[in-house]
Amino acid sequence: MPVSDETPVDLAPVLESFPSLEVEKGTGALITQPALVLEVVQFLRDDPRYRLDYLSNVTGIDYLATVRKEKRVNEEGKTEIVKIDEPPRMDVVYHFYSMSEKRGLVTLKQRITDRDRPVATSLMPLFRSAEFQEREVYDLFGIDFQGHLDLRRLLMWEEFEDFPMRRDYVEPDDYEYEPTPHGEVLEKAKTHAGLGEGGSEE
Amino acid sequence: MTMESSVVAGSEPTVEPRGFELIEREGLETNLLEVSMGPHHPSTHGVFRMDVKLDGETVTELRPVFGYLHRNHEKLAEDMGYLGSMPFTDRLDYFCSMTNNWAYALAGEKMIDLEVPERAEYVRVIMAELTRLVNHIMLVGFFVNDLGALGTPLLYALREREKILDLFEWASGARMMCNYMRFGGLRNDLPEGWLTKCREVVDAFPYFLDEYEKLLVENEIILVRTQNVGVLKPELAINAGITGPMLRASGVNYDLRKVDAYGVYDRFPFRVPMGEVGDCYDRFMVRILEMRESIKILRQAMDELPEGPIMGEAPRVFKPPAGEIYGRIEGPKGELGFYLVSDGTAKPYRYRVRPPSLVNLTVLEDLCLGHKVADAVVILGSVDIVLGEVDR
Numbered sequence: 001m002p003v004s005d006e007t008p009v010d011l012a013p014v015l016e017s018f019p020s021l022e023v024e025k026g027t028g029a030l031i032t033q034p035a036l037v038l039e040v041v042q043f044l045r046d047d048p049r050y051r052l053d054y055l056s057n058v059t060g061i062d063y064l065a066t067v068r069k070e071k072r073v074n075e076e077g078k079t080e081i082v083k084i085d086e087p088p089r090m091d092v093v094y095h096f097y098s099m100s101e102k103r104g105l106v107t108l109k110q111r112i113t114d115r116d117r118p119v120a121t122s123l124m125p126l127f128r129s130a131e132f133q134e135r136e137v138y139d140l141f142g143i144d145f146q147g148h149l150d151l152r153r154l155l156m157w158e159e160f161e162d163f164p165m166r167r168d169y170v171e172p173d174d175y176e177y178e179p180t181p182h183g184e185v186l187e188k189a190k191t192h193a194g195l196g197e198g199g200s201e202e
Numbered sequence: 203m204t205m206e207s208s209v210v211a212g213s214e215p216t217v218e219p220r221g222f223e224l225i226e227r228e229g230l231e232t233n234l235l236e237v238s239m240g241p242h243h244p245s246t247h248g249v250f251r252m253d254v255k256l257d258g259e260t261v262t263e264l265r266p267v268f269g270y271l272h273r274n275h276e277k278l279a280e281d282m283g284y285l286g287s288m289p290f291t292d293r294l295d296y297f298c299s300m301t302n303n304w305a306y307a308l309a310g311e312k313m314i315d316l317e318v319p320e321r322a323e324y325v326r327v328i329m330a331e332l333t334r335l336v337n338h339i340m341l342v343g344f345f346v347n348d349l350g351a352l353g354t355p356l357l358y359a360l361r362e363r364e365k366i367l368d369l370f371e372w373a374s375g376a377r378m379m380c381n382y383m384r385f386g387g388l389r390n391d392l393p394e395g396w397l398t399k400c401r402e403v404v405d406a407f408p409y410f411l412d413e414y415e416k417l418l419v420e421n422e423i424i425l426v427r428t429q430n431v432g433v434l435k436p437e438l439a440i441n442a443g444i445t446g447p448m449l450r451a452s453g454v455n456y457d458l459r460k461v462d463a464y465g466v467y468d469r470f471p472f473r474v475p476m477g478e479v480g481d482c483y484d485r486f487m488v489r490i491l492e493m494r495e496s497i498k499i500l501r502q503a504m505d506e507l508p509e510g511p512i513m514g515e516a517p518r519v520f521k522p523p524a525g526e527i528y529g530r531i532e533g534p535k536g537e538l539g540f541y542l543v544s545d546g547t548a549k550p551y552r553y554r555v556r557p558p559s560l561v562n563l564t565v566l567e568d569l570c571l572g573h574k575v576a577d578a579v580v581i582l583g584s585v586d587i588v589l590g591e592v593d594r
Contacts (some may be wrong), residue, residue: 027526053440057528057539057556093541095528095556099440099456105528129443131564140274155269155593164274 009106013049014040029093029107034121034146037110041126044096044106052096052106055123058133060141061091062115062167088115090143094123094130112143122148140165234262237575241270245348245579248589252566252578259574264567268560271593279553284310284520284542285385287553292379294555295591297337300329300370301533303383308464309529309540310385313522321510322387323466327503328400329373329382330531331496332366335407337534338447338489338496339363341586345486346418348583349427355418362410365403372396386516397504404500411493419490428482432569432581435480442564446536447492448585451477451484458532469506470499482584489586521548535559535586555594559587 011030015021018040022031032040044052065088072082090112097104112118122145123130134145135154142163145151153160162169240251249270255263275294279287291306292299304326311318318326343359367377373392374382382389418424434444439452449456457474459467475491477484524546530539536558543552562585569585570578 026524055443056537057541057554059541059554061543061552099454102461127443128438128441128564129561132560155272157269165277
């Protein structure tokens, strides 16, 4: 019994047209720089070999700097474990299908290398379905989408400052903390403590 | 003298009423009226707000505001094991917990290539189609409620829904938060006698639908209020990622039960109802027609339900290899997808829900522009949202 029978999509034509694209090992996702993404997506949407007219899902992934261990065979023919430094990065992931041709799935990732100031290119000029989903990615990951017409927070409130889906996010001690006079008043009350007790003894 | 006794009971007023001049329309300053509909407006079906700008009664701008029910479902799921999120998916779209379970289970099964036994697949189909009945009957009930048929038709819908919820409770232990499916199958088999009862409910359902249709479908108020209101063109619908009955009402034949044929859906012959105009009436009718198709699927699934195990060879600890997967099903509201990224540990590195309700709201402004504010309520009702899923 098939778990799923999605039609596999041949990636050769798009790789031919855009030689700078990479295919991620293991997942088969296309990886592109933010500067190129609009052209690639327009190609995928309009080329008759693809016609990926349906952008289903948009999301982000945050990767902190890590050390990855990989088994490799060295020159002497022995396997050894190599440590590879992975720089921090952020990915914006898009899942495309074709409604007219019943094809899918093509995964496209915008790779953002500058994690401190992540800037991506918005797909809103090509796909309306990116509108809310990219706003959500902006809201939760803090990725700035260039070319988005209405980039505001979607789920969190506007005064919220942090980006909760980032891996290094630290929860505040008290979400609802507001500076009130009560703290100061209580401090002041402590200095009168002796007087208060004396008063009650009378 | 005459001035003072100007009003005497039983007598004519002696003072001439002062003439009121009509204020000239020209030069009168008019302004757009900003109305904040929600978050506690009854027509928004939850805590959802529409910031509407009105010119008289006509909508000139509409901005949906979300987040009142946000609890960062995705972050919470990334902090616990894979199976730990299964009961939490019930709370996404709380009318359709069974299909939420299935979508998540399907994504997990794709990750480790887990095979699901045949009986479990059939029971999943039965549960999913019952859920579709529940969802659509509730939608129709609330929809006519928004149109002004207060209470009565909605309560008929609730009555029928209750019979199906009883079935869910009997099988899974809970009416709404079912938590019934697992990676590789189901939590428990159907109880003794469940199928007989289910058959009774399903056999009675078409009679209820006939009655309901007779009551509503040709009702003049419903026709006037919904036809040619909120027309969604198919090109825009595809571009905006609209899925589910809303897309099919615009005349696009795209049903994941046919396209992906996940589970055992390729074994059931059923038709995909589609609309022609893409207005509120089509969206309303597509749901009614879909219920009739669901009943067909249900009957066949119950007839063919095989005996056998209900759980595949699932690992004791769910620990998929590094990689990523996107699994999706045709939920009652549209494409419900789960995108899981694993780094090889027992917790998902990234867990993403693709919410059909949120994406379907993308075109809300386009549908409402130029219509009266009362139509905005109807259009929102025809989109079919559940805020637990929109806000997550």
